[in-house]
Amino acid sequence: MVPEPQEVRRALLERLLKRLLHPDPLYQELLQDYPRRGGKMLRGLLTYYSALAHGAPEEAALLAGEGLELFQNWVLIHDDIEDGSEERRGRPALHRLHPMPLALNAGDALHGEMWGLLAEGVARGSLSPEVLLEFHQVVRRTAYGQHLDLLWTLTGRLDLTPEDYLRMVAHKAAYYTAVAPLRLGALLAGNTPHPLYEEAGLKLGTAFQIVDDVLNLEGDEAYGKERAGDLYEGKRTLILIRFLEEATLEERQRAMALLRLPREAKPEEEVRWLWERLLASEALAWAKGVAQRLKEEGLGALLPLLKALPNQEAARVLVGLLEALVERRA
Template sequence: MRPDLLKRVEALLPGTHQRPEVQLLYRMMRDYPQRGGKGVRSELLLLSAQAHGVQPGSAAWESALWLATALELFQNWVLIHDDIADDSEDRRGQPALHRLHGMPLALNAGDALHAYMWAAVQQAGVPGAFSEVLDMIHRTAEGQHVDLAWVEHREWQLHPDDYLEMVRLKTGYYTVVVPLRLGAVVAGRTPDPRFEAAGVALGAAFQIRDDVLNLIGDAALYGKEIGGDLLEGKRTLIVLHWLDHAPADQRATFLAQMARTRSDKDPQQILTLLEWLRESGSVQYAQEVANRLGDEGLTLLSAALAGLPGQDAAGQILTLAEQLTRREA
């Protein structure tokens, strides 16, 4: 997160309270924002605002900074809830919030951050911003619900297209589509309709890369546990493609482990499953899909940005979008 946005987060959140329990809440609300993060979504918003003609230092730029702050708060309260839902161990190289303080307190801290996200939107004072952020939450919740429902219902009769439909909702809108649209809105412009198709393609490519890194990434750079998706029973593009082609005995072993809770899974069996996935062609398949979606998204995005006044910022958006779809950490 940019230092100036973190300062806004810190200024917006309450600081001290005489009751130690409430003081703990305030500290927990600051925890994930203070851990850092790449700040990709807020950066896309600010670059989009500049591409649409907003000048740094202007009143519109001040509004853009508040909307970027709102995106950072959104990202952090969603991560708190996501970690609870997945029972994750780590976040950004440290124990997840619910691991430190228990699920009820972490859930409440996420709820509180959600409220302050809307305070940041209010500070921006941009007509149309409220509906954009609301739509972002709706789409993200829909995608998250599909993802969680598969786990809850132990659903494995799925295929790669099911995954892509889910991830376009869960990741595409809040990662790319809405940041780009908010940049246009804060400039007083109508967002280009091509932002949606470009953003869902780029967001899906970004998430697929994340799934790949969860299997083969460097834990120190990735910031989450390697293989965590298997422990959490995540339906990823890699796994669904592998299941379509796996030998019957390997498939049976996999499904037997996935029928268990995270704590009941056999660590040695999970390591074996990791090796099967890494040695298969499914990782390469997922990378190829990410490349294709990334190329499609970049082509659409380039066309949408071509006529905007801030071409330097437009070029930076394309560079950042390409980095997202080719990420190695």
Template sequence: MTPTPPEVRKALQEGLLAHLRHEDPAYEALLQDYPQRGGKMLRGLLVYYSGLAHGAGQEAALLLATALELFQNWVLIHDDIEDASEERRGRPALHRLYPMPLALNAGDALHAEMWGLLLEGLEKGLWDERVLREFHQVVRRTAYGQHLDLSWTLAGRLDLTPEDYLRMVTHKAAYYTAVAPLRLGALLAGQNPPPAYEEGGLKLGVAFQIVDDVLNLEGDEAYGKELAGDLYEGKRTLILLRFLQGASPEERGRAETLLRLPREEKPAGEVRWLWERLLASGAVAWAKAEARRLWQEGYDRLRPHLEALPNPEARGRLEDILSALVERRA
């Protein structure tokens, strides 16, 4: 019987915490902080069910899913520092609880543990070096996407288009959210991933990030981040760029003046004005429709390959999680 998502989440969290034990309790507390907070673990679930659906064993699938969750956690620590975020998963971000250098170092430590776990699976014969190469691709693409995102904010650039956003998100979030889990599942079963996994998976991953941007504005208790935090951080989201394209010169000028201010200098009243304008302008509704369109296009590209997978029960779970990328259920 294929384990349910809650059962897999529990096993993933237990595996993460076990892998991050340390003889120094203060150090262990830092390493385990984000993993202890839980979360939906969508990417870990995708790797797990993708592996099983392709014919891999449960031990290998769970260990590899744990490795991708390690990736997710160290990237979030670094991302929160770089964005000066206030919250993560409903609690203060790690660098708000501890001195920033300690939080940064904890992220580095989780990064190292990710590679250690991948080497462990290689040594046990659970996968081959292609899995490590895929993780290298995940790290390098995510880093470039983050570079684009940060450089736009640091330079105060607002001459961007929705196409610029899509390019950035394709690297920063889309690849490791959907493409890598599908490819890793095939690699875990000793297969060569079809090109459709990247072509379709990128669309699903972009749709996921657009929905994430929507949730930041609309609010969701399960979202676990500060409401309108993207505006305080000056994120160049698809929603914001769409609004700026259609705004009057007066509104655009007011919004750009606000967005160029450092987070700590942004007046709460002005942030609220921009937040209300984004919701009222139709930009959020348009972004939701774009997410649904991209997800459908991506899934249509994947469907023939998913239908051919040898484990139908795991395939059903995998398809449910792929749907959760835009519906946010699992």
């Protein structure tokens, strides 16, 4: 019988915290901080159920799920530092609680633990070298997507198109969120991943990120991140890009003047003005429509493949998690 997602979350968290034990209490606190904050562990869950659905052993499924959660946490620490974020999962970001160099070092440590866990799995025969290569692909693609995202903000670039955004997100968020769990599931079972896993997974992962951008504007306390933080950080979201395309000349110039300012120089009243304009704009509904279309296309392509997998009980949970990924129900 396939365990419930909540049970798998607990198992993954216990494994993470055990791996991150250390005799130095401050160092341990830094390493365990983000894992302890109660994230949904969607990537770890998707990897676990994808692996079981493909017929992989449970220990391999847990190992790979734990590895992807370690990736998620060190990437979030680095991302928060690079973006100057204030909050993560409803609390101050790690570099706001501790000196930034200590937070950065904690992210580096989690990165190292990820590779150590995977190397141990290969040495014991639980994981194949192909799994290591997939994690390398995750790191290299995410890093390039982050490069684009940061570059646009640092250079003040605002002549972006929706296609630019979709390309950036395909690398930064979509691959590790949806593509990698599907591919890892096949690899853990000794199979070659189906080519559609990447095409459909990118659509689902991109839809996830668009919804994340929407929630940054509309979200309540349950969202867990600073409301309108994307505007303070100058994020070039699909909503913002569409708004700038459709705005009047006066609105566009006012928004661009604000977005080119560093976070600490952005007047709160101007951020509120742009936030309210985005909420009232056609761009918000349009972006939601793009996310819905991508979700339907992605799931439509995946369902026939997932219905043919050997463990249908796990496959059904996997489908539910993929749906919840975009709808934020998990």
